[in-house]
Amino acid sequence: MSEQLAKSTPPVVPQHVPAPVEDKAISPWKEAWRSFKKNKIALVGLSIVSFFILIAIFADLLAPYHYKDVNLSDKHIAPSAEHWFGTDEFGRDILSRVIHGARISLWVGFFSVAGSVIVGSVLGIVAGYYGKWVDGIISRIFDILLAFPSILLAIAVVSVLGPSLKNALIAIAIINVPTFGRLLRSRVLSVKEEEYITAARAVGMSDTRILIHHILPNSLAPIIVQGTLAIATAIIEAAALGFLGMGAQPPTPEWGKMLADSKDFIIQAPWTVLFPGLAIMLTVLGFNLMGDGLRDALDPRMKS
Amino acid sequence: MFAYTIRRLATLVPVLLGMTFIVFMMIRAIPGNPAQLILGQQATQEAIEGLTRRLGLDQPWYTQFFAYIKGLFAGDLGVSLKTNVPISEEIWPYLAATMELALVAMIIAIVVGVNAGIVSAWFQNSWFDYTAMVLALIGVSMPIFWLGLMEQYIFSIQLDLLPTTGRDNIRVPVDPITHLYLIDTLIQGRFDQFTEVIRHLILPGIALGTIPMAIIARMTRSSMLEVMRSDYIRTARAKGMKMFWVVYKHSLKNAMIPVVTVIGLQTGLLLGGAILTETIFGWPGIGTYIYDAISFRDYPVIQSGILVVATIFVLINLLVDLLYAAIDPRIKFK
Numbered sequence: 001m002s003e004q005l006a007k008s009t010p011p012v013v014p015q016h017v018p019a020p021v022e023d024k025a026i027s028p029w030k031e032a033w034r035s036f037k038k039n040k041i042a043l044v045g046l047s048i049v050s051f052f053i054l055i056a057i058f059a060d061l062l063a064p065y066h067y068k069d070v071n072l073s074d075k076h077i078a079p080s081a082e083h084w085f086g087t088d089e090f091g092r093d094i095l096s097r098v099i100h101g102a103r104i105s106l107w108v109g110f111f112s113v114a115g116s117v118i119v120g121s122v123l124g125i126v127a128g129y130y131g132k133w134v135d136g137i138i139s140r141i142f143d144i145l146l147a148f149p150s151i152l153l154a155i156a157v158v159s160v161l162g163p164s165l166k167n168a169l170i171a172i173a174i175i176n177v178p179t180f181g182r183l184l185r186s187r188v189l190s191v192k193e194e195e196y197i198t199a200a201r202a203v204g205m206s207d208t209r210i211l212i213h214h215i216l217p218n219s220l221a222p223i224i225v226q227g228t229l230a231i232a233t234a235i236i237e238a239a240a241l242g243f244l245g246m247g248a249q250p251p252t253p254e255w256g257k258m259l260a261d262s263k264d265f266i267i268q269a270p271w272t273v274l275f276p277g278l279a280i281m282l283t284v285l286g287f288n289l290m291g292d293g294l295r296d297a298l299d300p301r302m303k304s
Numbered sequence: 305m306f307a308y309t310i311r312r313l314a315t316l317v318p319v320l321l322g323m324t325f326i327v328f329m330m331i332r333a334i335p336g337n338p339a340q341l342i343l344g345q346q347a348t349q350e351a352i353e354g355l356t357r358r359l360g361l362d363q364p365w366y367t368q369f370f371a372y373i374k375g376l377f378a379g380d381l382g383v384s385l386k387t388n389v390p391i392s393e394e395i396w397p398y399l400a401a402t403m404e405l406a407l408v409a410m411i412i413a414i415v416v417g418v419n420a421g422i423v424s425a426w427f428q429n430s431w432f433d434y435t436a437m438v439l440a441l442i443g444v445s446m447p448i449f450w451l452g453l454m455e456q457y458i459f460s461i462q463l464d465l466l467p468t469t470g471r472d473n474i475r476v477p478v479d480p481i482t483h484l485y486l487i488d489t490l491i492q493g494r495f496d497q498f499t500e501v502i503r504h505l506i507l508p509g510i511a512l513g514t515i516p517m518a519i520i521a522r523m524t525r526s527s528m529l530e531v532m533r534s535d536y537i538r539t540a541r542a543k544g545m546k547m548f549w550v551v552y553k554h555s556l557k558n559a560m561i562p563v564v565t566v567i568g569l570q571t572g573l574l575l576g577g578a579i580l581t582e583t584i585f586g587w588p589g590i591g592t593y594i595y596d597a598i599s600f601r602d603y604p605v606i607q608s609g610i611l612v613v614a615t616i617f618v619l620i621n622l623l624v625d626l627l628y629a630a631i632d633p634r635i636k637f638k
Contacts, residue, residue: 041441143315144322147621148614149576152594156610159598160333236447240580243449244595259450263584266457273457277450285445 032221035297042293048286056103063096067253076269086271088262094272097253098279104254105283108169108238109231115173117227120180121219125211127181128188139185142178150175154237158246165238165254168247172234183226187219221298228294232287239280255280308629312622323614324376328369331607337361342385342601359603381612382604386597391608395593399612400483401471402589405581406574408505409513414567417517421524421563425532426551436521443518448577452511452584459507466507469586473500508585512577516570523566527559534558568624572617 026034036042055062064084074091077083085094127138145153157171191197191214200210241247242256250257255276262272331338339355340347360368375382381391420440424433460468471485472478478497481488486505489498531537532555540550579591586592590613597605 140318140322143319144326147319147323147618148610149573149617151576151579152610152613155579155594155598156327156330156606159606160330232445236445239447240449243580244583256447256449259453263453266453267461270457273450273453277447277454280447280450281442281445284447285442288445289441 032294032297036293039293039296041289042297045286045289045291045293048282049290052102052106052283052286055099056106059100059103063093063099065093065096067092067097067100068251069093069096076265076272078269079271085275086269088258088269088272089265094258094275097258098255098275100253101255101258101276101279102283104165104248104252105235105238105280108165108172109235109287112169112172112234112238113176113227113230115170116176116230117180117223119173120177121184121216121223123177124181124184125188125215128185129192129207129211129215135185138181142181145175145178148175150233151237151240154241155244155246158241163246163249165242165248165252168238168241171241172237175237176230176234179226179230180223183222184219187222188215191215191218225291225295225298228287229291232284232291235280235284235287305630309626312625316618316622319618320615321373323618324373324611325369327607327611327614328372329365331603332365332368334603338601338603342603381608384597384605385602386600386605391605395590395609395612397480397483398588398590398593401587402575402578402582402591404471404484404486405505405508405512405587405589406571406578408509409511409574409581410516410567410571411513412509413513413517413520413570416513417520418524418563420517420521422528422551422556424521424525425528426547428529433525437525440518440521443514444522446514446518448511448514449580449584451514452508452581455507455511456584467504468507471501471504471588472497476500508581508587511584512574512581515577516567516574519570520563520566524559524563527562528555531555531559565624565628568620568627572620572624575613575617 069092071087071091074083074087075089077087077091079086083093083095085098088094088097123138123142127135148156153175154168154171157174158167161167161170197210197214200214205213238247239254239256239259242254243260245257245260248254248257250261258276259273262269262276266273334341337352337356339352339359339361343351343355356362360371363371372382379392381395383390384394387394420436424436427433456468459466467473476497478485478488478494478501479492481491485501486498489495489501528551532551537550537555540554541547545554578589579595581587582589582591583595590609594606594609594613596602597609
């Protein structure tokens, strides 16, 4: 998926597209890509995201130094030809650390959202499809999870599991579960009433087959839109947890953690704070722009 | 409206109970004996047993849970392990600090956001519109902890205009009455301190207000654009009304309905952002209170602190729903 994005082929085409109809009609995904292409701001978003994905993939080749290389005699060197982004309090090259940080932030972003999508979808589908008390219980759990300010819930989860990047990822995945759960649930509820589902059931299709062949494909567009926007928030939340010392631990070059470590040196070496923050902002901006563009392209009804 | 309010209040009960349960269980899910963790490796067996009893950890969890709930109804939030003071007695100054900060952030966000949105819609596709909307896009993507650091660097360190941390000048501390310093200084007639408090509020207020500001600006713009296309606006303009009045009097009134909802939702979300802003600006608010409790392993404070913030969050959301139903009567019948 990531290399596909890099070559700027359609980001919205999933592997299991509903089989294209044999006539000349354009598939809905192609149509979405057409309208996405016309949206300049969305293309800017796609370019930013592709740029950071490329950096993350080729971090080892691109980074001029090793991100862990400590060299105390080179500490706090201002940005120069040798160190484009300067060095930190241990003389580590900030550019190299920011480049490797892209890998971490994108990794957390993708995998935490993937986790929320999977868990949220299963719960949402079960709630929507089986209804009654199952729905009651699952929906109440979603209500309760949504009743916490998200970062507070993440902090609470991490304080139970212990501070680490993996646990931050789990915490972020948990707080996003209800978003996708509710989305899938409402989707299932509206699709369930369609006549073709009744038809499918009449010809003896099993519940699982109906879910996989009819309900899931019908829910893909909003999941992709919401997922892209959720990656943006997940990246910010991971950085926030790292900043609070509850995410990545040293010497991991996580952007939020880098900010926390260098904030005390902001007077002597402001560049140590400037670049990791810019990296967070740009990545998040990219995903936000792309998400907005996808929303307009895939689901015009979701436009607010 | 009354029935709707009752219905909405009834849904609140299971949510609040569930929240309490989750927070309660979470604290108990922390591996190891909390008493041991709090007292450290050197502690004697006796001391550990004593603290275990004091925390009620020797009881089965459901006994502990019901005791906690019972305490909550009596206004008992537990006792802080660090200060040995009942949490209900020491929490108010922190809450007040956060409320003051959140209020200022929201005022900044609304005043700037709504006006930027209006002018953007008024002069659609002008350079102002483009600049404002690009800034709003950046604002939505801004990590506020980084924005706070950058503000400190530019406005405190480089330009030396505003203080970096705290709520007041530590050399002339505010004498707290309500712990809302803006009110306290006014009651005491200390206008020098009042300006000091405002100066301390500006940077964290902007940091915390940026995301809601950006969202409000975008919402106001799109809502205004929709309203300004309607017939009655064309009529107002046709009869020769000045554009300024058309925009600020006729359009704004109708465009505000969705904006009010967004403002309400953002107020709740501010609570999360406050935790991050407070750590950067050394703001002695509820976020700092919980954060310090986590590093000190002050479990009663973590538990009740999170619960208090979450309850406020739920209540704000309830208020928004009721307000929205009051503005837009269609909601009630859903």
